[in-house]
Amino acid sequence: MTPALVFDCDGVLADTERDGHLPAFNATFAQFGLPVRWSVEEYGRLLAIGGGKERLATLFTPENVAAYGLPADPDEQKALIARWHKDKTERYTALIASGVLPARPGIARIAAEALAAGWLLAVASTSAEASVQAVLEHAVGSELAGTFSVFAGDVVPHKKPAPDIYLLALHELGVAPADVVVVEDSGNGLRAARAAGLATLVTVSSYTADEDFTGAALVVTSLGDLPDEPATVLADPYGLGVRGEVRLDDIERLRTAAGDAPGTTSKGAAL
Structure with missing residues (x-):
């Protein structure tokens, strides 16, 4: 065989996690006007969750939905996560293409x-x-x-x-x-x-x-x-x-x- x-x-x-994915996530939050910035330590804890979309889903707590005007409907949340993740992926791939991460x-x-x-x-x-x-x-x-x-x-x-x-x-x-x-x-x-x-x-x-x-x-x-x-x-x-x-x-x-x-x-x- x-x-x-x-x-x-x-x-x-x-x-790639600290110097690639993390800044790409935070840049996406800024782009969408979301007042969230994950710290190095916080993102380290989020890595226990497999998948970027799954990490983004943790933002939809009742407190965040109320404070940031996020949708409460699960289907709307799923659609917004997909938009965030698409933007984040584009930012991340551009960062990788720049050659800054050996x-x-x-x-x-x-x-x-x-x-x-x-x-x-x-x-x-x-x-x-x-x-x-x-x-x-x-x-x-x-x-x-x-x-x-x-x-x-x-x-x-x-x-x-x-x-x-x-x-x-x-x-x-x-x-x-x-x-x-x-x-x-x-x-x-x-x-x-x-x-x-x-x-x-x-x-x-x-x-x-x-x-x-x-x-x-x-x-x-x-x-x-x-x-x-x-x-x-x-x-x-x-x-x-x-x-x-x-x-x-x-x-x-x-x-x-x-x-x-x-x-x-x-x-x-x-x-």
Whole structure:
């Protein structure tokens, strides 16, 4: 069976949440005359909620509806969230295109290694597809990005930490869980991938360094690019002995070790 390497987007391809999504949300609030500005700390708490539209929905408290003149009708709220989210996505993709957010170390390198070795490449994210495509092309270049399958946005009924997006990826890629390694950066993402039966490598990001990554097959500061941007190993339950950067043979050993571990299974949940 052909193996697959599946990346989350935000925090994995680039550290986008604090310096990309957050300012885009706040600029949208200003554009629509909404007197709300999420702080770095508040947005960090909102990241426990999967999906930008779902985070916007938290604004519709009875107090905010009364204070800001927001609609009380659920259908009108849904329509306004869609308008806000469309504006925010356009602002975010323009920010990514400007090149101000660098790709995380090792992303382009490991993707190119995997493609050359015959692995399937994919992104599975709860972000809007346009945002994911923009980050992916920025992180690995348009040519390499064109080899990825992208599963993003509202294509599944439940977002992370539910496993739906990963179950969809398994189904569409035609691979078994034992043939997949996921790269995630958050506890929610780890729970989603593990619920789908997938070995998960975690590269912590600015918002997630202190989260619980129990169940991850490897936890590192990044995938690493030597000599200038080495990775530090934070947890190595299978004793892979990664030194400085995670390479494809490390990921293959991780996949094999996770598949052979007691209590694991090669069978995923049915889509």
